[in-house]
Amino acid sequence: xxxxxxxxxxxxxxxxxxxxxxxxxxxxxxxxxxxxxxxxxxxxxxxxxxxxxxxxxxxxxxxxxxxxxxxxxxxxxxxxxxxxxxxxxxxxxxxxxxxxxxxxxxxxxxxxxxxxxxxxxxxxxxxxxxxxxxxxxxxxxxxxxxxxxxxxxxxxxxxxxxxxxxxxxx
Numbered sequence: 001x002x003x004x005x006x007x008x009x010x011x012x013x014x015x016x017x018x019x020x021x022x023x024x025x026x027x028x029x030x031x032x033x034x035x036x037x038x039x040x041x042x043x044x045x046x047x048x049x050x051x052x053x054x055x056x057x058x059x060x061x062x063x064x065x066x067x068x069x070x071x072x073x074x075x076x077x078x079x080x081x082x083x084x085x086x087x088x089x090x091x092x093x094x095x096x097x098x099x100x101x102x103x104x105x106x107x108x109x110x111x112x113x114x115x116x117x118x119x120x121x122x123x124x125x126x127x128x129x130x131x132x133x134x135x136x137x138x139x140x141x142x143x144x145x146x147x148x149x150x151x152x153x154x155x156x157x158x159x160x161x162x163x164x165x166x167x168x169x170x
Contacts, residue, residue, distance in 0.1 A: 002041060002155070003151065006151055007145055013065070013117070013141070017117045019136040025129050026120070027080075027120060030118075030159075035113055052103075058093050058170050061089035062144055063085075063145055064085045066082070069083055078120050079118070079120065080120065084115075093148065119159075
């Protein structure tokens with residue numbers, strides 16, 4: 001199974017996503033919104049992972065969205081994302097997940113908390129895309145984080161399809 005661990009965000013993020021103007025570039029848009037805490041890849045260790053995740057303890061916390069950003073760079077946009085303000089609690093949870101799974105998976109030092117809004121297939125005009133993304137208003141969007149999820153990701157021609165395998169209440 002191809003697995004990852006993530007926080008789930010509700011559909012209100014779609015209001016931010018809808019501000020991305022589509023005439024300037026080709027996009028694919030995710031059908032659900034999540035913040036990946038750890039990508040596990042192909043593994044058959046589902047039961048072991050569930051057990052380790054069940055041992056993690058952290059109190060529920062609040063996350064506020066921040067600015068729009070892109071990966072890998074403004075000159076070569078492949079992903080449009082929204083970040084989080086003060087990601088200290090997310091970083092704490094992510095570190096606990098990393099530590100709990102060290103027996104099975106290497107530590108990922110490149111963690112950057114974000115929620116993917118769109119994947120970019122092509123760009124007609126980089127300057128217009130940059131201007132458009134600069135005009136996207138995130139506003140004050142806060143989310144109460146009370147759980148995290150173990151997802152399976154199945155790759156299809158229409159994009160990945162995510163299924164919840166397990167979840168853990170905080």
